Amino acid sequence: MKRPIFLIIAVLLFSGESFAFDVSGIQPVAPNSIFSTFSAESLPKNRVAVETGFEKSKDPDFYRFSLKSAFGISDSVEFNLTVPYIYNFTTTIDGMEDIAIGFKHRFYDEGKYGPSLAYLINASLNNGREEFSTRGRYGIGLIMSKRVGPFKGHVNFFYERPGTGSLGEEITFLGGIELSAAHNFKVLGEILARKSYFSNEFDHVEARFGYRIKTTDFIYTTLGMGVDLSKRTPEYRILISISYTSPQEKKEIKKIIEEE
Secondary structure (H helix, E strand, O other): OHHHHHHHHHHHHHOOOOOOOOOOOOOOOOOOEOOOOEOOOOOOOOOEEEEEEEEEEEOOOEEEEEEEEEEEOOOOEEEEEEEEEEEEEOOOEEEEOOOEEEEEEEEEOOOOOOOEEEEEEEEEOOOOOHHHOOOOEEEEEEEEEEEEOOEEEEEEEEEEEEOOOOOOOEEEEEEEEEEEEEOOEEEEEEEEEEEOOOOOOOOEEEEEEEEEEEOOOOEEEEEEEEEEOOOOOOOEEEEEEEEEEOOOOOOOOOOOOOOO
């Protein structure tokens, strides 16, 4: 436990100052996620999940609306799409961010002691407004998940390169945990540490807390709040999302009646 604690303290102490736009990039879809932390789990083959998200950030002030989707190509391979839109950035600027796509492959299933492992290859189109765009980007991530009793933990590491040479690469560490407090209610926690495209040091460290309600068998509502830990930006954010997962196809059971 001493090493993870030391790493967190080091990130908090030595993170560099920066005031730059918080690029969202590829994002996961509930329920296989915390907030921005991916789970190694994926949708079963031919299942679809769609999520609408709302985010309000303070200092800098802006609203982010997002449409996210996931599709199970197979039981271990998933396609992801994130379409973000920024409204009222510093009260005057609105527009699209770069649209992000990704493929997640779970290549190792969870065992008695070991976690499940997955990697995610992602890329972004150069379609966003100049203030919110990196002129496209591409990257890769490693995802680990492990269940222990009512708790389930996830660790992510992402590396991304922007489409313009004037920006540096982005490195992101994510750690998330979910507690099954009831059959339809989960408590969520997440910590994010990021060296953004606009800095040479870790300039964004944030803790996020909230909960997820399974409203119906196929609809999930997630509420959360993010708090800055590095005295950088944003100061805080409010997160709300609603996701829908298509129901699993029911297999017809054929009865054979033998006549005597």
